[in-house]
Amino acid sequence: MAAAPGVSYPDVFQIKTRTKKALERVLNRENGVDKIFKLDRTDKNKSLVGCNRRMYLVRPKVNLIKIIADQISNEQLRGENRRYRIIMVPRKLFLCETLLEQEGVFGLCELDELDLDLLPLDADIMSMEAPDFFKSYYMDNDLTGLHTVSRGLLSIERIFGEIPNIYCLGRAGKMCYELLRRLSGGEKLITPDYPRSEIGHMFLIDREVDLVTPLCTQVTYEGLLDDMFGIHCACVEFGSEVTSKQQPVKVMLTSQDQKRKDMKSVQDMKEFVANDLRQLNQQKANLSYHIGACEQIIGQKNKGDFQEYIQTEHSLLEGSSMRENVNYIEESINKQDSKLSCLKLLCLLSLTLDGIPSKEYKSLKTQFVQSYGFEHMITFHNLKKVGLLREQEVPAGSKIPTVDVDLRSPCDMSYVFSGAYTPLSCKLVEQVLQREGFLGLEEITRHLPGGVHDDIKLRTPGKGKRSGGKAMSNQPGRAAKVVLVYFIGGCTYSEIAALRFLGKQTGYQFIIATTSLYNGSSLLETVMEKSQV
C-alpha cells in the first residue's frame, strides 16, 4: 500500500465497498488513517469535524465521482474547509476529471491514481476484483477494462520476464495481447531474454469463449461455499446458522490449508509446533466453521428440488430430452423458484442449443416476466446483448461428451461438475499445452467466437511442427512448466479447481488471473435488471 500517506494528522478514507474489503486490512491508525468510510449517498460524515484532509479511494465511475462532487460542494456550502484527494483505482479517466470540472470542484481536489491491477488472493490466484467488468465489456462494449488487464500483464512481465508463449482465445484475448505489446513496446531496449522468463506460457481467455462453465452448479467445496455464502476477496462470511454466534464470522480461504496435509517427517512436525501452533487454535475454529458450513450445504443440497435441478442441468449439458428440460424450467418459473436459478437454466438451454427456438423463447420469456416482474423484460434484453441468451429460428443440437468419473479419486477435470461436463476453458488449456499451439484443434477453434491467436517464441523440441520458434532446450525446466491463465471476464472456483487438478496431473504449475471471481448467480446478478423495491 505504497499510496497510503505517512502523514501525522488524521486522514479520512472514503472508499467503495469492494475495495473496502480488500483494503481494510492495510489501512489503520498506524498509517495515519483515522477512519474508513464506505462511500454512499447520504451525508453522514458531518461528525468528523476535526479532520482537515479527506481522501477518496474509488473506481473511476461517473456515479461515484458525482457523489464525491456533491459531498465536496455541500461541505463548501457549509463553510467547511478541507483538502481533498481523490485516488482512482486503477487509473484516472479523463471523463472523471471533466465531470469534476463541470461540478465546479476540480480546483479543490488533488487527483491521483493507484495502479492496483491484480490482487493476489491465494498462492496461485490473482484477481482484479472488478465484478463490473463483465457487464461493462460484454454489455456496454466498454473497452476501458481491457487496458487495466493489459497493464496488469505488463507488471507481471516486468517482474517475471517477458512470457515467451502466448495463446489468445477470443476477441478480448487478442485485444489484450496487442495492447500489452503496445504498452511494453517502449520499454524494450534489448532483445528479450526469453529463457530467463519465469513464466513459460500464458493463456488469455475471453469469457465469451466459454459461457457455459460459469452457469453450471459447482460441486467442489470452494465452489459450493461460493454458491451458498458468496466469496469476496477470498473471504467467506458465515452467518449465525453456521457459527451459532450472533456476529457473522469472516474466514479467509487459502490453499495453504492443504499444506498441512503435506507434513511428513518429525522434523516437519517440530517446525509446525514451533512456528504454527499459534495458528492452530484459529485453524480449529475455522475448521468448526467449515464443518458447520458443510452441514448447511448438505442440508440444502439434499433437498428434492436441488436433485431435480442438477438433473436438468446435466441433461441440458448432454443435450438430451429438451422437452422435459423446458418443462422443468417452466415449472420452476411458475413455482417462483429463485429467479437466478431459472435464468441460469435458461441461459444454459440457450448456450447448449445454440439459441432457444423462437416459439419456446417467447413463451418462456412471457412466463418469466409474468412471474418475476416486468422489469425483467430488460434482463432478457441484457442477456441477449452479452450473448448468454439467443433466440433462433431453426433448432440445432450440440453434444458434449461425458465421462464417468470417480469423484473420490478423480482422474478427469470434469470431476468439478460431477463428471457431467469438463469446463471448456480448462479443456482448451489442456489441449493447447499438449500440442503447444492450436495446430490440430482447428475443428474446435473454428467455433470459438472471436477466433484464436498464438505467439510462440520457444518450443519444446519434438513438439509442434511450426518453424520459427527457438528451441526450448536451454530453458530451465521449471519455467516451461509455469502457466499463467488469465480469464478475461471472470472465472469460477470450479475452473480454478479444474486447473489445479490439471496441474497435479500433468506437472504444470498454473497461476490463475482473472478480472473477478464469481459464480453463475453473481454473474447473472450483474446483468439482471435490479428489482425496484
Added chain:
Amino acid sequence: MASANWQTLGRVYYEKMEMYALEWGDQIDLSKFIVAAAPYGGPLALLQDISSNPNIGTTVRPLLTVFTSAGKMISQMRWNSGRIKQLGWSHNEELLCVQDEGTVLVYDIFLTFIRQFGMGQEAKETKVLDVRIFNSYKGTGIAILTCSFRVFIVNSIDDLRIRRLAEVPGLDSAPTAWGIITMDGQSQALVAKGNELYLIDHGGQYQKQEIEISTPLEAIIDMAISFNNKYIALFTESGLVWIGSADLKKKYCEFNTKSPQKPTQFVWSGPGAVVAMWEKMMLVIGPDKDYIPFHHDSTVSLVEEEDGIRIIGRDSVEFFRKVPQVTEQIFKIASMEPGAMLYEASREFERQSQRADEYIRTVKDQLDVAVSQCIQAAGHEFEPSRQSALLKAATFGKCFLTDYNPEPFVNMCQMLRVLNQVRKPSIGIPLTYTQLERLTMPVLIDRLVMRKYFYLAIRICQYLKLPEAEGASRILAHWACYKVQQKNEDDEHLARVIADKMGDTPGVSYSEIANKALEVGRPDLAIRLLDYEPKASRQDSMIQGEFFMAIRNIPEACSLFLQYCRQQNPQMMEQLYYQEDNFQEEATCKVVNSFKQEQVDEEIRLLKYQRRLEEELHREYTDLSLHETIHKLIIDNSHKMAETLRKEFKAFVDVCMKQNNKLEARKYVQRVTPDKKVACLIKVGLLREAADVAFQNRSEDELNRVLRKCSVTDRAVEDQVKGYRQQLATAGKR
C-alpha cells in the same frame, strides 16, 4: 341600461355587441374571398376567391392576406402554389392551406413557410373533394373527402398518421353532407348519403344511424357540430333543422326554417344555439324551437368560439353570445339577486344617497355572494367603464365583510387589465374571459410573442409576477432569436445589444440564440454570443451534432459515449437510439424511465406514511424500508398500523412460512385473494383445505397441483382430490 340590447331566445338572453370597427374600412368585400378565422380571437386569413369570377384565368395568382381580428393587416403574399381547397388555422395559430391534391402547406401568421405534408397517395391521384379542419383530442386534425368518396383523416397535424376511414356502403356520389365528431378520444366521420346517416371510423367499422324525427327524414344537406363536440345540428332538404346530442341518441328539437335553400353558413353559437346564415339573413335557433332573426347589410363571416360567435362584417366585428349567468343575475330587470342589489347600492352610494344603506341591508346575509357575483360579472364585460363600475360595487361590498378573501378580486383585476390590453385594436385579440380561462395565460403570452409583441408580453409577465425563467427570460430569448435574423445590423453591435438586454437573466440560453444565428448563416455572431454563455457545457452543445456524426463510425467511442449518457443524460441517449433506429434500446430507455417513476412514487407514498406514523406515535420511522417499518411497528405493538401498511403494500404468508410459523400463516391465508389461496394453503401444508378451495374455484389446474403435493401418507386427500376432479369433469360435460 345594460340589458337594453339583450334579446330573448326562449327563456335565455342573448346579446350582440360590437368589438371593433374594422381597420380595412370598406375596401374588402367578404363575398369575394375565402375567409378562415382562428378561434380565441385569432387572426383572419383572406384568399381571393377566383373561382367565383370566371373572367379570371387560372394563371392569375390570388392574393392571400392575414389580418388581425381588428382588421389590421399582418402580412400578404401572392399564392403561387396549387389550388387551395380550404384554409384553416391550427390550435397553434398556424395557417393550414389544403390544396386540391392533398398537400397541406403550413405558414405562420407572417406567412413564413414552415412545412408541408401530404394526405396520401389516393388524395393525390383522385383529388380532394372537400376538407374539414377540426379540433381533435390531440390538437388540430384534418379530414379530406376524396373524389372517390373516401375519407382520410389525420388526428393531429403534429403527429402525421393518415388513416383511412371505413367506406359508406353503396356511396356512388358525393355525400350530401359530412362532418367530423370527436368522441371518447376518437375521431369519427358522420356522413349523410341522402337521408341515411353513417358513422365511420378508422377501425373499418361503419354504423348506420337512426334519429328520432316526427316527419319522414329527407336528405340531409348540411350539418354543424358544436365547438365542444357535444351537440349536432342537421339541415334537411326541406329546410328542417334537427338539433340533438352528438351521438344522435337524444333529440332536442326540430325547427322548420321553410327554406329549401342550403344555408351559406351553418354553425353553433356556443353550446346553446344554432346559427344558420343565408346571404345576409341570419337565423338563431334555440334548442326549444325559439328563434331570433337578424339582418345584416352585407355578407358576413361567422367564427365559432367556445362561448359564442364572432361575426365579421364589412366594417365591423361583432360578438354574439348568450348573456353569462352572473351578468343576467345582476342586470336583468327587476332582479333580486344579491349581486344586483349590491350593484344598485354601490350606484346609490356614488350618488351619495342614503338608499345605498337600504340596498346593503337587504343583502346583508348574502354579501359575500353579492361580491363574487359582481367580480365575476366584471370579468364578462368588454367595456372598461362597466368593468370598473362592477368592480367598484365589489369593493364597496367588501367593506362590509370582515374576513373576505381578497384573492379573487385581485386576480380578476389582473386578468381584466391583461384582457383590456390585448383587446386593444392595435393588438386585436378579442378574447372573452371564458376563452382566456380555457386558453390559459401562458398560451396567450406565447401568442403575443408569436405576434412579436415582446414588450407587451414581458410587461404582462412582470405584472403577473410570473417566474423569470418561464416568463421574461423566455420571451427575451425569443426576441433575441428574432433579432439575429435581422440581417442589416452588424454582428458586434447586435451581440452587444442582445447581451445588454438579457444581462444574466436566469434561464437564458445564449447557445440557443447562437444556434439560431448559425441557422441563418451568421457564424461570427454565433461565436460572439457564445462568449456570453455562462454555462460552459452549453457551449459544447453547438458542436454536438457534428460530434454525433463523427463517433458513429467508431463503435468503441460510441458505446463509451452511450454509457456516459446513461448516467449523465438519459434523454440524449434516447435521442441517439432514436436516430439510429435502435428501437429495442429506445424502448428499454422508456421502460427504465417509467420504472424509476414508479419507484419514486412508491417511495413517496411510504415516506408520507412514515411521517404520519411519527406524528401519531411519536417514534422515528423515516428512512426505514417497508419491511423494517412493519417490523418495528409490530415490535412497538402497533399491530393495527402494521396491518394497514401491509394492505397498502404487500402480502404476508410467505414471510410467515419462512419463519416456519404455520399457525401465524394460517391466520393470514384467510385474507389472501381467492386466486392465490390454493397456492398459499399448499405452502402452509393444508392440503385438504387447498383441495376444497380449488374445487370451489372450479379449477382443474389447482386440483392437479394439490395432487402433485400429496405424498403416500395423504392417501385420503388424494382420493378426495380425484373425486373432485371427476365431479368437475362431469359438470364440464354437462
